Amino acid sequence: MQTPRASPLRSLFNRGGLKEVFEHARNAVVATIFVAAGLEASTREGNLGLFGLVDPRLAGYVVAGVGLLLILANFADGLRRLAKFRQHILLQIALSIAYFFVTLRVIQLVILFRTHPC
Known part of the structure; x- marks a missing residue:
């Protein structure tokens, strides 16, 4: 006997998908702040006043590299979670492409806001 497929909205709200989306976004922003802080520290001239x-x-550069690794790990985790999403393959491909562009835009915006004064 086949079990009916869960709709994407039901999966999002009843199976904790919304919580995962917000956790993933938080992780992406924190990793991006690492990159922005590392890039800001690497572009400043002189001593930053840190003893030792x-x-x-x-x-x-090391901090920016760690942030980049965190971004890549978060991106790979997001793609893995989307692959487990049991829906039509075209929907999975569309979600993966949208996920890539949204993640890229969030990273760009956080770096822009972090490194440029308002």
Whole structure:
């Protein structure tokens, strides 16, 4: 006997999908702030006033690299979760493409707001 497929909205609200969406967005923003902070530290001239830090530019690049790894891990996790979404393959492809562009835009906006004064 076949079980009826759950609608996307039912999956979103009844199975904790909405909570996962917000957790994923939070993780993407936090990882992007790491990248923005690292890039900001690497572009500043002179000493940042951190005791014991030999090269602040190198530390900035390391922090930005860690943030980039976190972004990639979060993106891979999001794609894995979308792949487990049991809907039509065209819907999965459309959601994956939309997910990529939304994630990219959020990353760009957070870096822009973090590195440029208002």
